[in-house]
Each structure stands twice: as C-alpha cells, then as structure tokens.
Amino acid sequence: MTEDYAARVRGKPIPKQHVETFLGTSSPRGAGRVDVRLRRVGATSHDAAAQARRHRQQRRWATQVIVTDELARRACAERGLTPPPDARPMHLLTIPETDVADLGSIVAAALAHSPAARALLAALEREQEVPETAVRxxxxxNRDRFLTPDALRTGADPYAEPADIQPYEHVRDGIAQELRHAAARRAFFDWLDAARADVEYAEGHEHPGDPTHQDHEHRH
Structure with missing residues (x-):
C-alpha cells in the first residue's frame, strides 16, 4: 500500500496533500516568488524525462518547506512562543533574491510561508549577544561601508583619510544589529539541521540534496 504521508515528524504524519496544496497555490510566475527554486530544475528542457524529474524535485523541495514549518511550530510551542496569524495569501508571498542567495531557497521559502519559522528566528535574534570587540x-x-555622504560622492579612499569615515559612535548600533541578525540566521540553520535529523520521509519526498536518490542536487 502506498504511503499517504510525505514525512513523519516525531511520529506525526504530514499528508502528501499538504505538499500538493502548497505546490498548487505557489504561483509559477515571477522572479522572487515562493517557487523561485522550482523554476530552476529542468526549466530549459521540455522532454518527458526532464519534466518528470522537475516535478519530483518540486515535490521534494515543497516537502522541506512544509517540514520546516512543522518543526518551527513545535519549537515555538516548546519555547512558549505564539506565532502571529498569517493572513497573507500563499500565492502572493514573495522572496527577495538576496534572501534566496543568503539563506538558500528552502529556508527563504519557509520563512516567507511560516509565521512559526519567523517567530523562531526573531526569538533566536533576541538571544544573540554580540561582543563590543566584534562590533569594533x-x-x-570594513571602513569602506561607512564613508560619509561627501566622501561617497567624491570617491574618497576609505583608508586614506579618517575624516571621510562616519564616527564609530554613529554607526555602532547598526553594526551590532547586523551582526546579531547574521548570528541568528546561523543559529536558525543549526537548529534546523538538528531538528530535521530524525524526520522520516516517504519515497519521493526526500530532501532535494539527498544523495541516495538519482535527482539529488546539492544546492538548496
């Protein structure tokens, strides 16, 4: 009998229909949309084999997004976090290309799709402590990032004239926030790697990068 679930998270089955619904409501048009990853698989070939491969990878990709949402819901419950309701239509969700580049398409899509994932990431960011030495x-x-407006207009060398650089006190808080944000993303990746280690996948719903299936890809 064919399994009717895409994955099991701590014994709880995630129905295949959830994956198909996610795929069905994700628009296939427009760069930066939730399916940005999907359109890269087999997109230049129209033969039957390539289309079948593309569909298999779409299904595996979508399974990872749904699994990440379920894991994040559990993590929020364990932490006493209550994610806000998300009233945005799924097919209108967009993902900035920079997020896809920085996070990988699975995590970027999960954060766009899942209020629980966003709530967890925000909690992780609040937990990060950035030493003053790291900020300094x-x-x-990175002095070139803190040129004054006049220095930017004239193309000044950021390492030649200290007066062309914004004072540390003026940019310190922004730097600390940026480093805290980056640390939270790393913590989110570490959490996700550990959380999905014992997830069981039905055949055809494995991770897109799982080397045990023929269509695997190492890009996420």
Whole structure:
C-alpha cells in the first residue's frame, strides 16, 4: 500500500496533500516568488524525462518547506512562543533574491510561508549577544561601508583619510544589529539541521540534496 504521508515528524504524519496544496497555490510566475527554486530544475528542457524529474524535485523541495514549518511550530510551542496569524495569501508571498542567495531557497521559502519559522528566528535574534570587540572589529575592517555622504560622492579612499569615515559612535548600533541578525540566521540553520535529523520521509519526498536518490542536487 502506498504511503499517504510525505514525512513523519516525531511520529506525526504530514499528508502528501499538504505538499500538493502548497505546490498548487505557489504561483509559477515571477522572479522572487515562493517557487523561485522550482523554476530552476529542468526549466530549459521540455522532454518527458526532464519534466518528470522537475516535478519530483518540486515535490521534494515543497516537502522541506512544509517540514520546516512543522518543526518551527513545535519549537515555538516548546519555547512558549505564539506565532502571529498569517493572513497573507500563499500565492502572493514573495522572496527577495538576496534572501534566496543568503539563506538558500528552502529556508527563504519557509520563512516567507511560516509565521512559526519567523517567530523562531526573531526569538533566536533576541538571544544573540554580540561582543563590543566584534562590533569594533567589523567597523575597523570594513571602513569602506561607512564613508560619509561627501566622501561617497567624491570617491574618497576609505583608508586614506579618517575624516571621510562616519564616527564609530554613529554607526555602532547598526553594526551590532547586523551582526546579531547574521548570528541568528546561523543559529536558525543549526537548529534546523538538528531538528530535521530524525524526520522520516516517504519515497519521493526526500530532501532535494539527498544523495541516495538519482535527482539529488546539492544546492538548496
């Protein structure tokens, strides 16, 4: 008998229909939409084999997004977090290309799709402590990012004239927030890797990068 679930998370089955519904409501048009990853698989070939492969990878990709949402819901419950309701229509969700590049399409789509994933990421960000030495070091190593407006207009060398650089006190809070944000994303990746380690997948719903199936891809 064919399994009617796409995956099991701590014994709880995720119905295949959830995956198909997610795929069916994700618009196939427009760069930066929730399916940005899907259109890259077999998109230049129209033969039957390529189309079948594309569909298999779409299904595996979507399964990961749904699994991430379920894992995030559980993590929020364990932490006493209550994710806000998300009234946005799924097919209108967009993903900035920078998020896809920085996070990978699965995590970027999960954060766009899942209020629980966003709530968890926000909680992780609040937990991050950035040492003052790290903030100062970032400022000293990236002076070109803190040129004054006049220095930017004239194309000044950020390492030649200290007066062309915004004072540390003016940019310190922004740097700390940026480093905290980056640390939270790393913590989210670490959490997700650990959380999905014992997820059981039905055949045809494995991770797109799982090397045990023929269509695997290492890009996420």
């Amino acid at each position: 070091d970032y400022y000293d190593r």
